[in-house]
Amino acid sequence: MDNKDLSSSNISFDFLYKSNDFLNIILNNVSCSILLLNKDLELKAFNDPVKNMFINKPDEDLLFVRCGEAIGCAYTIEEMKKCGETSYCNKCDLRINSLQSYIEKKPIYRQKLSREFYKIDGNKEMKHLQFSVLPFYFLNDYYIIVLVEDITELVSLRNKISQN
Numbered sequence: 001m002d003n004k005d006l007s008s009s010n011i012s013f014d015f016l017y018k019s020n021d022f023l024n025i026i027l028n029n030v031s032c033s034i035l036l037l038n039k040d041l042e043l044k045a046f047n048d049p050v051k052n053m054f055i056n057k058p059d060e061d062l063l064f065v066r067c068g069e070a071i072g073c074a075y076t077i078e079e080m081k082k083c084g085e086t087s088y089c090n091k092c093d094l095r096i097n098s099l100q101s102y103i104e105k106k107p108i109y110r111q112k113l114s115r116e117f118y119k120i121d122g123n124k125e126m127k128h129l130q131f132s133v134l135p136f137y138f139l140n141d142y143y144i145i146v147l148v149e150d151i152t153e154l155v156s157l158r159n160k161i162s163q164n
Helices: 003-008 020-029 048-053 074-078 093-104 152-163
Strands: 033-037 043-046 108-118 124-138 141-150
Touching: 020 048, 033 048, 074 108, 093 108, 093 124, 093 141, 124 152
Parallel strands: none
Antiparallel strands: 033 043, 033 141, 108 124, 124 141
8 A cells, every 4th residue: 555545545654643744734725724822821942834924023033922912912011011910801702711721730612702902004903713632641741732714804804694
């Protein structure tokens, strides 16, 4: 059986597990943003889609930046405060669910969030997001992965249909 047969028949990806190149290709070509966060909700790693969905400064260094700051949360920018210290942080579903998942060591799936974010051009835009949070251990450290999908277009289409 050749590699094509293995992948097309969905038998196993075992032959790819030791391939860092394969893992990087997958991570950087999925449609959702992947944020790896530590206990302080600081960004430890992220995939390329994060840059397209959220980055609010060109060539921004995001490592060890808190989640809300990394994704351009309007509250962190307008109040000039760190994520976790703004007037809205105690109501932020992304923050609450991330902390809950971390503390309870349980995944949280398909939560919705609507919020304004700043982009590179300095403009603020409303985004509708769906996110899941997955806690895990790796090399004696405990992390959470936040998977974020931008569903703004879908929400807009649903709103248009419901108005007709």
